[in-house]
Amino acid sequence: MxxxxxxxxxxxxxxxxxxxxxxxxxxxxxxxxxxxxALKSPADPDNVTELEKTHIPLIELGKTCSLTASGTCTDVHIRVGEMEHVMESENFIDYIDSYIDKKYIGRTVFTYKHLYPSVHLQLNAESGVFSVISSCNVHGKWRSKVKLGDS
Ligand SMILES: [Fe+2]
The missing domain is CATH 2.20.28.10 (Rubrerythrin, domain 2)
Structure with missing residues (x-):
């Protein structure tokens, strides 16, 4: 647990x-x-609701490391969510916290209106479990994770 x-x-x-x-x-x-x-999760994982789909973060491992001088990294794209969450003052994703092996590595803070709820990170890490928590100002916090080094 x-x-x-x-x-x-x-x-x-x-x-x-x-x-x-x-x-x-x-x-x-x-x-x-x-x-x-603290964390929300789908009530029925086999039948994810629209509200759940707009909050559960998606993590995709990419291939290119154009944001590093060395050209090496683990490229990670995060997006909230499978259905895009709105970014309006009364309901928006206010931050995404990132972790490696449950240890905090950084926060991306969002304002509403001009940003989509997405992050592009280039990690100096090749293994471990990368996870994120997306926080909605109304609907709580949702977590996803992915194992690094598997792609
Ligand atoms: Fe929300």
Missing amino acids: LKTFTCQICGHIAFNEAPVECPVCRMAIENFEHDPD
């Missing part, structure tokens, strides 16, 4: 245990709450 702790200040989710300080907003461990229901 995935153990999740949520930062009450910035919404960041930590796995297994609460960190000494939040890697996103730097607030202290006291601001983390054990939160077993």
